[in-house]
Amino acid sequence: MKFTEGMWLLREGIQIDWMNHVERASIANKTVDLLLAKTQRHRGDTLNSGTITAHISSPQQDVIGVKLVHWDGGVDQGPHYEIKNDLAAEVHIQDSNKEQLYYSSGSMSLDVTTATNQLGFRYSSPKGKLTGHSFRSLGYVRDQSTSKSHYEDGMFMERQGYMLAALDVGVGEKLYGLGERFGPFIKNGQSVDIWNEDAGTSSNLAYKNIPFYLSSAGYGVFINHPGRVSLELQSERTTRVNISVAGEEIEYFIIYGATPKEVLKRYIQLTGQPSLVPAWSYNLWLTTSFTTNYDEQTVTGFLDGFRERDIPLGVFHFDCFWMKSFQWCDFDFDSDMFPDPAGYLQRLKERGLKISVWINPYIGQASPLFKEGKKHGYFIKRVDGAVWQWDLWQAGMAIVDFTNPEAVRWFSKHLERLIDLGVDSFKTDFGERIPFNNVQYHDNSDPARMHNYYAILYNKIVYEVMTNRFGKSQGLLFARSAAPGGQQFPVHWGGDCESTFEAMAESLRGGLSLMLSGYIFWASDIGGFEGTPSPALYKRWVQFGLLSSHSRLHGSSSYRVPWIYGEDCSEVLRDCTRRKIMLTPYLLGEALDGSRNGTPLMRAMFLEFPEDLNTYAIDTQYMFGSNLLVAPVFNEEGRVTFYVPHSGDDDTQGKWRSWFDYSKTYESGRWYTETHGFDTLPLLIRPGSITIVNSRLERPEDDALNGLELLVNGSIVGQKNIEIVDPSKTHEVLKIVHVTSAPETLDKIKVDEAGIKITQLE
Structure with a gap:
């Protein structure tokens, strides 16, 4: 102000x-x-x-x-962000x-x-x-x-x-x-x-x-x-x-902090360590989209289409209309569209899919739960004691008061019921439209302070329901709202973007900004939410979205299954999804480091290269973990300009190389302009790096060691210790692989583990 x-x-x-x-x-x-x-x-x-x-x-x-x-x-009514004190x-x-x-x-x-x-x-x-x-x-x-x-109060x-x-x-x-x-x-x-x-x-x-x-x-x-x-x-x-x-x-x-990474590390030590997510979440997600018409037959047809085209798919998400209209949220599948929800979810699981459903913290007046919540005082109230209601979203909707322990238990039991039915994850939409005038909370919290803080309560409650059921690092949200400390309840996505190249670029800016604020995971709506993407935009957003920490096809009034936009879109989606699954061991390791240190999977260039002043204004490319530079294409023509940074000591350890053609190299400290077809984009491998991949993986949660391969770009001095994360327990290290090279034999990389393939890029 x-x-x-x-x-x-x-x-x-x-x-x-x-x-x-x-x-x-x-x-x-x-x-x-x-x-x-x-x-x-x-x-x-x-x-x-x-x-x-x-x-x-x-x-x-x-x-x-x-x-x-x-x-x-004054009277301190709270709430307060939790600050971690080191005595x-x-x-x-x-x-x-x-x-x-x-x-x-x-x-x-x-x-x-x-x-x-x-x-x-x-x-x-x-x-x-x-x-x-x-x-x-x-x-x-x-x-x-x-x-x-x-003024009539005079001096008072x-x-x-x-x-x-x-x-x-x-x-x-x-x-x-x-x-x-x-x-x-x-x-x-x-x-x-x-x-x-x-x-x-x-x-x-x-x-x-x-x-x-x-x-x-x-x-x-x-x-x-x-x-x-x-x-x-x-x-x-x-x-x-x-x-x-x-x-x-x-x-x-x-x-x-001596570096930007050190500042982020101390910030998350102050406000909360980022939590980890299950390995299966790195796979491709498909949703029904928002206002589309769908039922069992529609969903099954989509899934059959993915299977026929051999496109890997890990998660299916049911958006709002899995419930009856005007009844959001009643936590019940619409019986007209899904007459046997338990049986249907079981059949989806037999396809190897995880299940996500959309929820929000609102209860429409037509929901059977409204009367129950009103009776027991589970909703935010007006100062006169009436339930706070409005019609902007769901007719006559109320908002669950998460400062009321009984309301928390009530809300949680409905989530647990869905987990019993077969649901694996919840999209915690909304959490921003929280009133602050003429309202009161169960614990008398200050409504103006609760407006932002409500997102923490909402996401924490849902996240803890899942971790209590599934275990550590196995809970997963797809959340839209957040506040400080929210990195403890991942994942977050970028919200409602338009289906344009400009919106794709602004989504990247938003994600990079969030991930300079303590968050290590982020996703966008692939193809854009509002509108229908052109085939070119769809394919370019697929490339970008499958080089994000999490990847979800989602729209508003139009579906995002690829063949609607052309069979060449199916080919691009298949190739990009397979590449991301191949990268799972690398991503799991980078995520574990992020949980410890606050370094995000998708990071602004200056965060990784603070000594290179040219990186400080760049917002159209990013590092995907420590080793991979990604420059998405933001136009129909396939033209892209990107910067290859100086990487400190790594400048003496070789050159950056294209992921798609190892013989194609790039000099540090230079700008490049290229034109790419839909089978490539600027995806560069850092010199002096070891990137762990596994091309045998069918799913991210498969055995990481069977088929493990080390991509070595340039010379490696001394010993590097590579952590292989357990896909079933993403907070634990399955094995540490020691990679060594004596200075006089830089071209002879050795690994202390039998059966691990070493590929030296040249």
Whole structure:
């Protein structure tokens, strides 16, 4: 939110108490409390003005948090994001003669200027300044232009209050993340509100808003507030990120890392380690699409078509109309369309398929469950005690109140009933249209703070139902809404995109932004959701979608089975799906690393190559794990321009090679423009890398060791340890393969395991 008019003036109706002075400091138990005030020239300045208390702490090594509080007399109704505290984090504090206070955690330090009327914060690393608060960066805002202000109240007139914290932005510094944002990849110059909305992929609104941004200067910022957080990223003051929240307090954490990957690792250590998913989920998913007409016969016909064309298929998803219209959600198959759901799901399983069904946290008034939920108080209520209802989606729908433990048990039992029927996964759609005015929750949570946080409760409950039944790393959502910590409840997909090349590109930008916000898995609707793709777009999105962590064919009013668009589309889909299944051992290993360290499967180029400054603006290509560069094609003509990065020491270990033609090599540090048919795209193998594949796999969950092959590109120095992940327990390592090469015999790669094929690319 913008409060100023240029550098000198404030907007009409705005007052700001700027904190320019440290009145006193107290140190206790690895924390510091500062009493901040306006400029103090004489004792009279202590009157008729607010103060802010700054509480400085370190929940994790290389993480420093500051909580700023104006008035501390409010009722804390929650909810709060869970912050993981490491009590062993080492902190050093020095107070230097009331001129400077020094606070350090690990390799990061915070210098606070405490000299009279010279307040300043400076966060530093061994390389120099990261960010800080300079002159007039901390303040309490009073806005009398809102409906809260009544002039007839005289001196007791209230004003809407905001906490404002502005962090410095350096020369050439670039900012990323803030959840799944579909606009420009670099966030400098943008105004962003952290507020979940159901708005599709072609606007400034987003389903997954994460108040965390990653800076090219070597740090990240997490704003620990579940309500609306407004950020002006050089869009108000061109040297700052202005962060504001309505209310009386704000807390943020500065997270340092020597590389962008290290920043992400510390962020997920603070907010929650990403969970892993079952191996079968990496296979191709097919849905019924949204508003299409389908029944048993339609679904069976689709599946027969895939079998006849020898296209691997792992998961079948039933979208909304598996239930009767106006009754979403009643968790019952429409008996007119599916007269024997248990028997039918069993027949699908006999085909080797996993089953997913669509749900949302809403109960339509026509649902048999509505009366039950109303009777027992399972729904969000209005302040007068009535059930909160509206007609926007399902007629008269109510929303399950997940702060009510009994409502959670009730909702969970219906999910368990579906699991008993044969369902393996749930698409947790919606979770963004959550009211915040004139509502109350069972536990009296603040509705404005619950609007974003609701996504955490919703996804967590569904995810835990599955993991309780199937075991660790065997639960799987297909979720649309998210908030900080949601990486613990995967997978998430990009929502409602149009069927255009532009929408395909914006989907990639959104996915890369989300995966710079702590998430390691992501998918898009292959072919686009709204509209019907052209055959060329369908094939190009298939190439992109099958080089994503998860791959789902899904549309709105048209089916996404390939032969509708031409039999050549079937050929492309078959080849792309087989390639992804072949890559399963590699993907499982990269996912395990991501769970440990927060590094996503699909990663922005600068995340993998932070020393190559040319990568920092690239948003039309990505790394698929550590070894594979992917440049999707975004036009009918097949033309694509892409950049081959410098890869540090790997520059001396060979050249990048095409996946499709090992003799085709690429020089680091160069741009290339190529034209590709539908059987290829720029898919490059990194020099000095070992990529584990298995061409014998029929399904991702098959035996990883039978047919294991190592693709070695370039020279390998010393020993590399390759982890083979157990497909049945994706959080466990089945075997570690040691690959060695002495410096004097770089062309002779050895492996300590019999039966493993080594292919040296040349």
